[in-house]
Amino acid sequence: MRQILVNRLIQALMVAWGVGTLTFIFMRSLPGDMAYRIAAGRYGQDNVNAAAADMVRAELGLDQPVLSAYFTWLTDLLQGNLGVSLISGAPVFQEVQHQLSHSLLLAAVALLISALIALPIGIACGMRTGGWFDRSLLAVSALLRAQPVFVVGLLLILAFAVHIPLLPVAGYGTASHLVLPAFSLALVLAAVSSRVIRDSTQTVVQSDYYQFSRVKGLPAAPTFQRHGLRNLSVPVIAFLGVQLITLIEGIVMIESLFAWPGIGHALAHAIFSRDIPMIQGAALMMGLLFVILNTLIDLACHWADPRGQLA
Amino acid sequence: MKGAVPVFWKLLLVIIVSFNGLRVHADTTQGHLTISAPFEFSSLDPTQHGYLFTRMQILETLVDVSADGTLEPGLASEWQVSDDGLTWAFKIRDGVVFHDGTPLNADQVVHSLNAALQKHGPFRQAPVNTVEAAGDEVVVQLNQPYSPLPAVLANYSTAILATDAFGEDGQVNTLIGTGPFTFVSASPPHKLSVQRFDDYWGQPAAIESAEYLTGHRSESRALQARTGQADIVFNLDPVSVTQLNRVPTVNVHSDLLPRTILMKVNSGHDFLNEPEARQALSLALDRTGISRAILRTPGAEANQLLPPSLANWHIDDLPPARQNKEEATALLQSLGWQPGDDGVLTRNGERFELTLITYADRPELTTVATAIQAQLADIGIDLNVSITNSSAIPAGHQDGSLELALLARNYGFIADPLGVLIADFAGESGGDWGAMNWQHPELLGLIESQQSERDVQQYAQTAQQIARILADEMPLIPVTYYTQQTAVNDRVSNFRFDPLERNYFLNELELAQP
Numbered sequence: 001m002r003q004i005l006v007n008r009l010i011q012a013l014m015v016a017w018g019v020g021t022l023t024f025i026f027m028r029s030l031p032g033d034m035a036y037r038i039a040a041g042r043y044g045q046d047n048v049n050a051a052a053a054d055m056v057r058a059e060l061g062l063d064q065p066v067l068s069a070y071f072t073w074l075t076d077l078l079q080g081n082l083g084v085s086l087i088s089g090a091p092v093f094q095e096v097q098h099q100l101s102h103s104l105l106l107a108a109v110a111l112l113i114s115a116l117i118a119l120p121i122g123i124a125c126g127m128r129t130g131g132w133f134d135r136s137l138l139a140v141s142a143l144l145r146a147q148p149v150f151v152v153g154l155l156l157i158l159a160f161a162v163h164i165p166l167l168p169v170a171g172y173g174t175a176s177h178l179v180l181p182a183f184s185l186a187l188v189l190a191a192v193s194s195r196v197i198r199d200s201t202q203t204v205v206q207s208d209y210y211q212f213s214r215v216k217g218l219p220a221a222p223t224f225q226r227h228g229l230r231n232l233s234v235p236v237i238a239f240l241g242v243q244l245i246t247l248i249e250g251i252v253m254i255e256s257l258f259a260w261p262g263i264g265h266a267l268a269h270a271i272f273s274r275d276i277p278m279i280q281g282a283a284l285m286m287g288l289l290f291v292i293l294n295t296l297i298d299l300a301c302h303w304a305d306p307r308g309q310l311a
Numbered sequence: 312m313k314g315a316v317p318v319f320w321k322l323l324l325v326i327i328v329s330f331n332g333l334r335v336h337a338d339t340t341q342g343h344l345t346i347s348a349p350f351e352f353s354s355l356d357p358t359q360h361g362y363l364f365t366r367m368q369i370l371e372t373l374v375d376v377s378a379d380g381t382l383e384p385g386l387a388s389e390w391q392v393s394d395d396g397l398t399w400a401f402k403i404r405d406g407v408v409f410h411d412g413t414p415l416n417a418d419q420v421v422h423s424l425n426a427a428l429q430k431h432g433p434f435r436q437a438p439v440n441t442v443e444a445a446g447d448e449v450v451v452q453l454n455q456p457y458s459p460l461p462a463v464l465a466n467y468s469t470a471i472l473a474t475d476a477f478g479e480d481g482q483v484n485t486l487i488g489t490g491p492f493t494f495v496s497a498s499p500p501h502k503l504s505v506q507r508f509d510d511y512w513g514q515p516a517a518i519e520s521a522e523y524l525t526g527h528r529s530e531s532r533a534l535q536a537r538t539g540q541a542d543i544v545f546n547l548d549p550v551s552v553t554q555l556n557r558v559p560t561v562n563v564h565s566d567l568l569p570r571t572i573l574m575k576v577n578s579g580h581d582f583l584n585e586p587e588a589r590q591a592l593s594l595a596l597d598r599t600g601i602s603r604a605i606l607r608t609p610g611a612e613a614n615q616l617l618p619p620s621l622a623n624w625h626i627d628d629l630p631p632a633r634q635n636k637e638e639a640t641a642l643l644q645s646l647g648w649q650p651g652d653d654g655v656l657t658r659n660g661e662r663f664e665l666t667l668i669t670y671a672d673r674p675e676l677t678t679v680a681t682a683i684q685a686q687l688a689d690i691g692i693d694l695n696v697s698i699t700n701s702s703a704i705p706a707g708h709q710d711g712s713l714e715l716a717l718l719a720r721n722y723g724f725i726a727d728p729l730g731v732l733i734a735d736f737a738g739e740s741g742g743d744w745g746a747m748n749w750q751h752p753e754l755l756g757l758i759e760s761q762q763s764e765r766d767v768q769q770y771a772q773t774a775q776q777i778a779r780i781l782a783d784e785m786p787l788i789p790v791t792y793y794t795q796q797t798a799v800n801d802r803v804s805n806f807r808f809d810p811l812e813r814n815y816f817l818n819e820l821e822l823a824q825p
Binding site: 032036042044050052055085088089090154162165168169170171257258259261265 | 351353354356358359360362430431432435436468482498499500501502524525526527528530531532534535537538540670672673699700701702703705706708709719721724734742743744
């Protein structure tokens, strides 16, 4: 357990340095004049011109050598200073905190809903593979996964905000605003995880130890509870780590579609306007989030699979 | 590396603490109005996103503008200029109080204007020498005559804030203005909330509160209008307009804006330095097709740069711009261009190949650009379309790399278009958003004289001369005018649209009781 935490801490430090350095290199390598991009982000398309770019260049010291700018950023990072947004002038730490709170809420609710959908469906299909329910769900799952997440979002809006006006189209501020974006993400996540749960259940149910438990006379429910659930959970928990990538991909599009003020949307806009401290701060936070979630998943697997503990 | 461990814990803390940022609340106030538009804001500084704060009527300017573009008294009840055109005195309106209860006076106005002078914007670009208080007047001393000064003082970037709105570092910390609505909260870039200010000096608002929501996608905004979740939705896309016209509870307003879609031309380019070449490009354009099929605003075809709403600057008797491919081809042939084997024109071994840059901030521009690509191909011009950031246009102008650009120019950015025309045509090589490597001595003389012109009739006459030169020489090729499409829920009455986009006139709106 301790080893997992130490390894993950080292990984987090490497991620912090790596993500920040890569975003710095990528942003500096993009074509176009940074000062103009930042000026456009600050003053808008109608008001960006050479004078605005010159002011931005002078204010932000964009003429300083690349290496010098990089080491300034690295020194600030080591002191816990993520800098200020080049567009809004607000501390990146404060901005990211605000945005991350919304993204985390959306992600957590989406994961919860996807688990509530995928677990019963996956287990039911895995217990009776090849049946009509299993085959129908395979088709639904393939159809859902084949759609970009914003299409699922749009369809849900049309169904539950326009034709049956139960929920808001977009925005935030009330619990009802969360329902459609969370369900859009959850459906896409559940489309895949339900199949993983199904396969895992099938493997467990067809295993020798499971069959032996039944043969020795243990009824179906206690067998599943004692020998099924924990065994099928190991690959499922591990798969959750992979799903986080889908979640992060989806969240950028969903936040834009539903005008949800999260970090994915903020990151996309920071990239358009070359707000490098914001990009670095947001990417750093997302990278660390991955590490933290993967640590939690490792710990959960460690708990679920005693073989690792023995080793 | 030593400090990195605390950083890690600090970042961890952010993730945990960030949950505290979540607040779930519902606003069900009866007199509450919701507005949705695509404009994001990231700062409270009026020089950056002041347009939103004047539209939401939190902040006001010294000078106001009527719907027909006439300058009117705002926070300045009157103004006058000295005979040499160098000294302007603005008398501050009596009886105006800021939202924090402090009375408006000349010192506070001077503080605000000096802050604007330190930052980017049209006020800084005007030839301002000093801004000082003199009793109940604010005196602006210029380095040279500049007649658009009152129009510049109607621009959002010169909005007046109370001195207490500024921090010690000179940055704007909060919005303490004089408008009919007070600032309640802002969650950049998504939400701005305002509340009625009962001590407003002008027409007080009927509605109690309002909220501005940034709707990033036009589909989402249209659906917000359709479901009644937003009362007023600005910047509808053409497809949504057709759908919303069928919704009985929504009224769609179409208003012409002083914004023109145009092609910026590098007149120093070997292929484009003759007026005939630019005329040929213009003749190849099917403006009617673009207006009808892409923008779905028939009648928006532009035959000159400035639209009819800017009456002084618009030539009424100029013939409509019609597509004439034969004449375009003949003009190019007269310049020595001949069709090559692949149908693309060649001259002295060079293919007529150009790159047009445009930007996706205004989604219709990319579609219009590809239509132009096809239309120019018909006369043998091979056009590459490059979609980039809007800032690539002034950057390409400055480094000389730009060949053609498609853009939407706002001639109402300053209430007197002269301010924009000076920026676009009076520079050494034109202007970042205007002409490129094109200069016309007569036009420069006219623009210069216009800056000190005080006779209204002469001003209008010179404006017509300037418009005529621009139409003949075509340093910029006009394509279409912009039409603003706005969805308004039928529970909202007294809605009117400000063509200069300075004001949403919230204080005039009334909401029907459910």
